Amino acid sequence: MKIKSRSKGRRSPLKNQSQSMHLRSKFARFLLWLVRCGSTSQSRREEGSNSTRWVFSLKELHSATNSFNYDNQIGEGPFGSVYWGQLWDGTQIVVKRLKVLSNRSEEDFAADVEVLGGVKHKNLLGFRGYCAEGQERLLVYDYMQNLSLYAHLHGTHAPERLLDWRRRMAIAIGSAQGIAYLHHHATPHIIHTDIKAKNILLDTNFEAHVADFGFSRLIPDSATHLTRAVKNAPGYLAPEYITLENATKACDVYSFGVLLLELTSGRRPVEAPSETKASAIQEWAFSLAREKRFDEIADKNLGGKFSESELKRVVLVALMCSRQEAEKRPTMIEVVAILKGESKEMLSKLDLDQLYRPEQKISSQGEFS
Numbered sequence: 001m002k003i004k005s006r007s008k009g010r011r012s013p014l015k016n017q018s019q020s021m022h023l024r025s026k027f028a029r030f031l032l033w034l035v036r037c038g039s040t041s042q043s044r045r046e047e048g049s050n051s052t053r054w055v056f057s058l059k060e061l062h063s064a065t066n067s068f069n070y071d072n073q074i075g076e077g078p079f080g081s082v083y084w085g086q087l088w089d090g091t092q093i094v095v096k097r098l099k100v101l102s103n104r105s106e107e108d109f110a111a112d113v114e115v116l117g118g119v120k121h122k123n124l125l126g127f128r129g130y131c132a133e134g135q136e137r138l139l140v141y142d143y144m145q146n147l148s149l150y151a152h153l154h155g156t157h158a159p160e161r162l163l164d165w166r167r168r169m170a171i172a173i174g175s176a177q178g179i180a181y182l183h184h185h186a187t188p189h190i191i192h193t194d195i196k197a198k199n200i201l202l203d204t205n206f207e208a209h210v211a212d213f214g215f216s217r218l219i220p221d222s223a224t225h226l227t228r229a230v231k232n233a234p235g236y237l238a239p240e241y242i243t244l245e246n247a248t249k250a251c252d253v254y255s256f257g258v259l260l261l262e263l264t265s266g267r268r269p270v271e272a273p274s275e276t277k278a279s280a281i282q283e284w285a286f287s288l289a290r291e292k293r294f295d296e297i298a299d300k301n302l303g304g305k306f307s308e309s310e311l312k313r314v315v316l317v318a319l320m321c322s323r324q325e326a327e328k329r330p331t332m333i334e335v336v337a338i339l340k341g342e343s344k345e346m347l348s349k350l351d352l353d354q355l356y357r358p359e360q361k362i363s364s365q366g367e368f369s
């Protein structure tokens with residue numbers, strides 16, 4: 001969970017008047033943005049949406065989270081703590097109290113928040129606002145009643161078996177749509193860099209909302225790589241991301257392929273905690289797919305209730321996404337089309353791919369040869 005400044009040198013102290021004027025104009029731009037947010041919120045309320053966004057006071061967030069009470073805490077990471085809370089009108093929220101960024105100026109923080117605030121899609125976690133008072137830097141989001149996909153596949157909710165095939169397909173398509181929006185429609189385009197089951201949150205209807213976007217570095221439209229690596233979970237990282245310490249949209253596609261296999265099979269990306277190979281789930285699924293034993297990839301918790309054609313579609317696109325060679329992976333727009341069954345031509349191409357001929361072997365590096 002990281003927020004990255006978009007321009008260099010912003011943290012330098014003011015040295016002359018021109019810098020001061022520059023900051024003042026940025027602050028004015030930020031105020032304008034807040035006004036815009038206000039009017040957007042208003043119009044969204046008029047449309048019946050319950051999602052509103054504003055600047056929160058620390059007092060308000062103290063009151064919402066019972067003074068950041070331990071009982072309200074739902075997570076703790078290297079970048080801060082996550083709290084469940086309730087606003088005065090009963091709306092449930094999640095507050096991320098950042099510790100790492102607490103020394104960042106309000107200006108820097110506001111500039112990053114500006115980007116987060118502008119990214120809206122039905123499959124992205126709704127951002128409600130922020131608070132920057134003194135050393136405190138907090139971000140406020142919609143609360144997702146059904147928590148994370150991880151909780152349902154491997155965590156506290158797993159025994160309830162609430163994810164039937166229909167829900168899994170909807171989660172696959174929804175999360176793909178959210179990431180496609182980040183990659184191709186957000187301005188500037190955003191590489192997520194941390195796609196994993198913990199970052200796919202589920203609302204009351206089990207609709208997927210991609211979370212934690214915008215913490216990674218934002219990319220200009222023309223850029224194709226990032227220059228730093230960020231924290232991710234083992235098994236989701238694209239091979240080139242590990243070695244070159246940079247990320248592209250193709251790295252997200254790779255992680256999404258792993259996520260799709262996890263969603264379909266209920267297996268973890270890397271089964272044994274001591275395992276260091278990143279492609280374990282792909283290797284397992286690939287061997288079965290090559291022998292056309294798609295049914296065996298399905299999560300046993302589904303009790304055999306799934307659509308065979310959809311399962312095959314998800315597995316084929318997942319394996320295509322998690323190809324070792326970045327240039328052979330599809331774009332997220334293509335992934336959405338295939339998952340929705342809108343790209344029959346591409347699907348049959350995938351099905352006939354020489355990868356799935358029985359004589360194909362997987363090298364020790366997990367490379368399909």
Ligand SMILES: Nc1ncnc2c1ncn2[C@@H]1O[C@H](COP(=O)(O)OP(=O)(O)OP(=O)(O)O)[C@@H](O)[C@H]1O
Pocket residue numbers: 001074075076077078081082094125141142143144145147148198199201211212
């Ligand atoms: N908006 C939300 N609604 C419901 N639960 C949430 C929300 N945001 C986060 N959570 C839950 O809170 C917990 C902590 O979230 P957080 O994003 O800090 O950590 P994480 O995703 O587990 O780890 P990381 O810091 O590696 O991304 C997770 O279990 C997550 O599912």
